[in-house]
Amino acid sequence: MMRPRNDGATECGRREFFGFAAAGLLSVVPSFRRFVPVQDTLPSTGPSGRLWDPARAGRPLDPVVAADNDAAIQAIEKQLHCTCGCNLDVYTCRTTDFTCGVSPEMHRQVIALAERGMTGQQIVDQFVREHGLTILMAPPKRGFNLAGYFTPAIVIVLAAAVLTFVLRRWARAASGVPAAAPAAPTVTAAPEELERLRRELDQLPT
Amino acid sequence: MTLLGTLALWLAFLLGLWGALAGFMGGLATPPRPDLARSARHAVFAMCGALLVAVVSLEWALFQHDFNVEYVAAYTSRNLPIFYTWSALYAGQKGSLLFWATVLSVFGSLALALTSQRHRHLLPHVAGVVSVVAAFFISVMLFGHANPFQRLPYTPLDGSGLNPQLQNPGMVFHPPMLYLGYISITIPFAFALAALLSKRLDADWLVAIRKWTLLSWLFLSIGICLGMWWAYVELGWGGYWAWDPVENASLLPWLTMTAFLHSVMIQEKRGMLKKWNLALIIGSWLLSIFGTFITRSGVISSVHSFTQSSVGYFFLAFLIVAGVSSFALYATRLPLLEAEARLESMVSREASFLFNNLLFIGIAFSVLWGTLFPILSELVQGTKVTVGPPFFNQVNIPLGLALLGLTGIGPLIAWRRASLPNLQRQFAVPVTVGVFTGLVLLVAGIRDFYALMAMALGGFVMGTVVQEFARGTDARHRQYGEGYALALGRLLARNRRRYGGYIVHTGIVILFVAFAGMAFKTETEATLKPGESASIRSPYGWTYRLTHLGISQYDALNRQVTAATLDVTRDGTPLGVLTTEKRQHVDALGRPTFQPSTEVGIRSDLREDLYVVLGGVVNGTEQAVFRFTINPLVWWVWYGGMIVALGGLIVMWPGGSPAVKRAQAGYAVRLVEEK
Numbered sequence: 001m002m003r004p005r006n007d008g009a010t011e012c013g014r015r016e017f018f019g020f021a022a023a024g025l026l027s028v029v030p031s032f033r034r035f036v037p038v039q040d041t042l043p044s045t046g047p048s049g050r051l052w053d054p055a056r057a058g059r060p061l062d063p064v065v066a067a068d069n070d071a072a073i074q075a076i077e078k079q080l081h082c083t084c085g086c087n088l089d090v091y092t093c094r095t096t097d098f099t100c101g102v103s104p105e106m107h108r109q110v111i112a113l114a115e116r117g118m119t120g121q122q123i124v125d126q127f128v129r130e131h132g133l134t135i136l137m138a139p140p141k142r143g144f145n146l147a148g149y150f151t152p153a154i155v156i157v158l159a160a161a162v163l164t165f166v167l168r169r170w171a172r173a174a175s176g177v178p179a180a181a182p183a184a185p186t187v188t189a190a191p192e193e194l195e196r197l198r199r200e201l202d203q204l205p206t
Numbered sequence: 207m208t209l210l211g212t213l214a215l216w217l218a219f220l221l222g223l224w225g226a227l228a229g230f231m232g233g234l235a236t237p238p239r240p241d242l243a244r245s246a247r248h249a250v251f252a253m254c255g256a257l258l259v260a261v262v263s264l265e266w267a268l269f270q271h272d273f274n275v276e277y278v279a280a281y282t283s284r285n286l287p288i289f290y291t292w293s294a295l296y297a298g299q300k301g302s303l304l305f306w307a308t309v310l311s312v313f314g315s316l317a318l319a320l321t322s323q324r325h326r327h328l329l330p331h332v333a334g335v336v337s338v339v340a341a342f343f344i345s346v347m348l349f350g351h352a353n354p355f356q357r358l359p360y361t362p363l364d365g366s367g368l369n370p371q372l373q374n375p376g377m378v379f380h381p382p383m384l385y386l387g388y389i390s391i392t393i394p395f396a397f398a399l400a401a402l403l404s405k406r407l408d409a410d411w412l413v414a415i416r417k418w419t420l421l422s423w424l425f426l427s428i429g430i431c432l433g434m435w436w437a438y439v440e441l442g443w444g445g446y447w448a449w450d451p452v453e454n455a456s457l458l459p460w461l462t463m464t465a466f467l468h469s470v471m472i473q474e475k476r477g478m479l480k481k482w483n484l485a486l487i488i489g490s491w492l493l494s495i496f497g498t499f500i501t502r503s504g505v506i507s508s509v510h511s512f513t514q515s516s517v518g519y520f521f522l523a524f525l526i527v528a529g530v531s532s533f534a535l536y537a538t539r540l541p542l543l544e545a546e547a548r549l550e551s552m553v554s555r556e557a558s559f560l561f562n563n564l565l566f567i568g569i570a571f572s573v574l575w576g577t578l579f580p581i582l583s584e585l586v587q588g589t590k591v592t593v594g595p596p597f598f599n600q601v602n603i604p605l606g607l608a609l610l611g612l613t614g615i616g617p618l619i620a621w622r623r624a625s626l627p628n629l630q631r632q633f634a635v636p637v638t639v640g641v642f643t644g645l646v647l648l649v650a651g652i653r654d655f656y657a658l659m660a661m662a663l664g665g666f667v668m669g670t671v672v673q674e675f676a677r678g679t680d681a682r683h684r685q686y687g688e689g690y691a692l693a694l695g696r697l698l699a700r701n702r703r704r705y706g707g708y709i710v711h712t713g714i715v716i717l718f719v720a721f722a723g724m725a726f727k728t729e730t731e732a733t734l735k736p737g738e739s740a741s742i743r744s745p746y747g748w749t750y751r752l753t754h755l756g757i758s759q760y761d762a763l764n765r766q767v768t769a770a771t772l773d774v775t776r777d778g779t780p781l782g783v784l785t786t787e788k789r790q791h792v793d794a795l796g797r798p799t800f801q802p803s804t805e806v807g808i809r810s811d812l813r814e815d816l817y818v819v820l821g822g823v824v825n826g827t828e829q830a831v832f833r834f835t836i837n838p839l840v841w842w843v844w845y846g847g848m849i850v851a852l853g854g855l856i857v858m859w860p861g862g863s864p865a866v867k868r869a870q871a872g873y874a875v876r877l878v879e880e881k
Contacts, residue, residue: 019641049736052759054826056790057768058802061822061831063733081592087450088443095731095833096443098821099801137594139579140836149577152572152601159234159564166559 058098076110076120080127081137089137139182207277207357215344215353218256218307222341222526225249228332233327233403243330247318247795250333253340254311261308264354274361277301277354284794285764290368293378296385297368299502299517300347300354305382306498307343309389310336317393325414331400332393339392342524352515354695364793367764370803373791380429384456385713388494391459393418395491398484402535407480412470415487420858423467426460427854431847435697438803442819442836444729444803446843449598454577455497458570462490465566468559468616475621476556477546482563486544486624488532493570495525500577523734534833543627551623558616565609572601607659610718613711614640614667617674640666660722660832664715671708671715678705702856709853716846723839724815731821734827742834748777750836755783757828766790768802770820770830774809784809786820786832814838 051057053067067073077091084102086093090110094103106127113123127135225246232242264277268291273279281294281301296302314336318329347353371377394415399536401411433456434446447453466486472479499521547557576593584590618632643665644658652658675694678701683691698705732740734754743749753773760767766786774781786807791799807818821831 049756049828051757051768051823051826051828053766054823056759056766056802057757057788057820057823057826058790059822060826061824063824063829064731064831068731079596081594087448087594092443095729095821096441096804096819098804123760132589134590134592137592138596139583139591139593140599144583145591146574148583148593149596149601152568152575154603155571156564156568156605159568160561163560163564164552167549167552167560171551174548174550 016048059101061098067114068107072120073110073114075105076114076123077107079137080106080110081135082106083131083135207263207266207270207865208272208357211267211355212353214256214260214263215304215348215355218253218260218311219341219344219348221249221253222337222344225253225337226341228336229330229332229337230403230467233330233334233400233834235639243333245326246330246333246337250311250314250318250336253337254308254315257304257308257311257340257344260304260355261638263294264304265292265295267355268292271365273363273365273538274357275354275360276356279358279362279365281365281368283365285763286365286368287373287763288377289375290373293381294368295371296379296381297372298354300356300383300613302354302385303343303347303352304354305383306389307340307347309385310340310392313390314340314396317396321414325397325410327404328397328411328414331403332396332512335396336392339396342520346517346520346556350520352517363796364797367791367793367799369788370800371440372764374436374440376432376440380432380436382429383425383432384429387422387424387429387456388421388459388497390418390464391487391491391494392423396424398487399532399535400615402484402539405489405539405542407484407539409474409477412473412483412728416470417858419463419466419470420854421488423460423463424851424854424858426456426463427847428851430460431844431851434847435844438840439806439808442806444727444817444833444837445724448839449576449595449629451577452501454598455493455500457573458493458497459490461570461573462486462493462568465563465570466490468566469563470865472556472559478549478556479560480543481540484536487565488536492525492532493574494530494828495521495528499525546676551794553619553624553629553854555616555619555621558612558619562609562612562616564614565568565605567601569609572605573598575826576601603656605658606718607663609713610660610667611665613672614663616727617670617708618712626729632673636666636669639669654722654725657722657725660718664719667711671712674708689765698856699861700859702859706856706859709851709856711853713846713849713851713853716842716849720839720842720846723842724837727835727836728788729833729835731831731833733824733829733831735827739831740834742836744776744814744836745838746813750834751775751778752784752818752832752834754828754830754832757823764791764793766792768823769819770832772807772818772832774816781809784816784818788820790823810841812841815840 042125054060074091076131077094078089080090082088082090082093082100082103083102083106084093084097086097086100086103088096089101090103090106093100094107109127110123111124124136133139139148141149218336225556228242228249229246230757232239232246233246235242267275267278268282269288271282271284277298278294281298282291286294290297294301296305305319312371314333317336321329385819392393397411399419402606415603424496433453437448438444438446440590463486466483469479470483473483499518502517502521506801511693551557576598579593579597591785618629618636620628623770624632644662647658647661652661678697679690679694682688682697683690686693688696726745728742728745730740734740735753736754736756739751739753741749741751753775755773757768757770760769765790769785770787772784772786774784784807787805788802789805790802793799804819804821807820809816809818815838817835817837819833819835821833823830
């Protein structure tokens, strides 16, 4: 039992001393074990130390697998719109916005469907069935969407045709008329302004 | 200071109303009322002063960390670097509205102060239009719940901080440049309306706006290029243009302004296309307001837009009212806009410029169409569709290539009428260069059709540009006996508009070739532990090997950094190390403010960029997920942008050839009856 001394400190008997020493030793052993580097359990050539604060590195990721780099999978994902609101396709979002949880999920779904033997088009169709046409990065070329694709081209071709027609008419009309100096615009400047302008123009070196 | 800021806004609003009233009354009154015109001019100056006071008040609140002001608390924190504390002025919806109105009033004041007395009859209307537009922006702040000086009922200990993606030098310069481009279009628009209102529709107003149109085109060009650079280095998706609605909105007025800069030459030289040029200026301004509406309304989802808010309705209403009234006024003046000359031949510079304009407007239409098609689809078929890059690339790449071709054709065709021998002489070298470029690339193994066409047409346009410079220099050498270097310098200095324009064309060619380089982009993902390597093969044939050296974590000014370092070799040759980071931004109390963001590691050379992104880590260890991308020719995008800007600066630099000055003045006031 610890007894208070006159100077305010506590006095410790031999039994208490050894008791504290044993407890201290026992507490150091596990903490010592914690400082022993963790054996790398991941299959690789080098050590992979733990980060001091993994949360700072963003959402934990799974290791890349072969399907992640599969060109066919990527091609499918580039046709699909990520629904997280980012305006990117699934492939770009999952390889750019690493805080997004939606595109990795859609990526896993694409891989799962491909592993079931579905073709690229069937996978895209499956997504359209689930999410509607808005899941596609570009509208399919059918129905009203054809207007989306072809209206600009039609407008430009029509405008080019009209422009050609008008220019030909102008050119034909001009060929029948001797080339004349352009008509003078109405001059509303005062005579003194005109005189000043003429003086200034005359001063310009040729 | 916030009280002062709010008072300054109210004062500016009232001055804007008075400026509009006095400007239009002073301009339209018969007999003229110079007192009202003067008052309108002074009102614009005073409005500018009041808005500058408001800006200083907001900056004061930002730098004082007055978090009782809602805007300050929403966009800054105590540990935000000073550079970004300044730029927080236009980082949010409310502050950017104040920035818009202030810059407009500064531009308006400069236009009123610097415009030659020769155009003084236009100035009351110019003051009126500037006042109306500025008053509208101020009214959005005052009545649209967008007052940047609004206070909170409590004072937070620290602010939310600035979005990490905005904490990049590109974002400090890119938005103001784009704003300057958008805003400065208001000045040519104001002169155009002034010409319509005053019925003075000769080339006078064109002379008055010449520098302004170039200035706004230059600001838009630089702003768009800086935006591409920011997207590339900051967003981490490995590209610079995603056809996002807000990106499209910035491209639209650039396209119409570029069309105007070409077609205005026809009006200056031949007195033709008066109606078209006026329509282009009005259209460009409306598109700049449309861009502002898109960015602020939330009507179309975009990563760039501000938070959805009610100010969109203000902009929509303003857009409709301004569009209808401008074109109604335009329609009443059509009889006064008859051409003074006729087109003489289909094979002429004028005709080629018209087709060039057709393509510019066609591309603008297709971009606008694609941007609005989701809304249209929802209205017509009840289904919202996504219109992404595949759509825009499919529609716009052929149009862009056609435009590139015309960039080379236009300068080769003579004004008025081109003869067959003249065409043969002009086209021989450029066509040969273009065909030769295409063949060489074909033999080199390039099979991507669009990339091949872009490079071959680029060769053709460069052939045109070099031929023009060579002939001009040679002519000076022979005529004046100047050395070739001196002759080249003087050629450029004496005709800045023409040869500066060719430099812009050179920049455009470089941009197209750089865009074509993205057809050969390659990328791969890998998970690496320290000491492990991954390889990626470049389109040029060599192989990069990237070895993960390890991850370090440390605290920086306002962020906690997780940095991965990689050793890079190319075909065994060491190239140094690359670092890519995850950044967790925190406030002054150490609390996370946003989701962790990514800092890209980029190793650039003239041929390609090696672009490395740290995706994250596995199981909290140093085992990290990386994305490696090789982007060919990306630096040429930035070089092309710089050359375009340089060409634009040369074109608008004061001075130039006396002969050209005389020619322009000669059209502005032609002294025909004095012959």
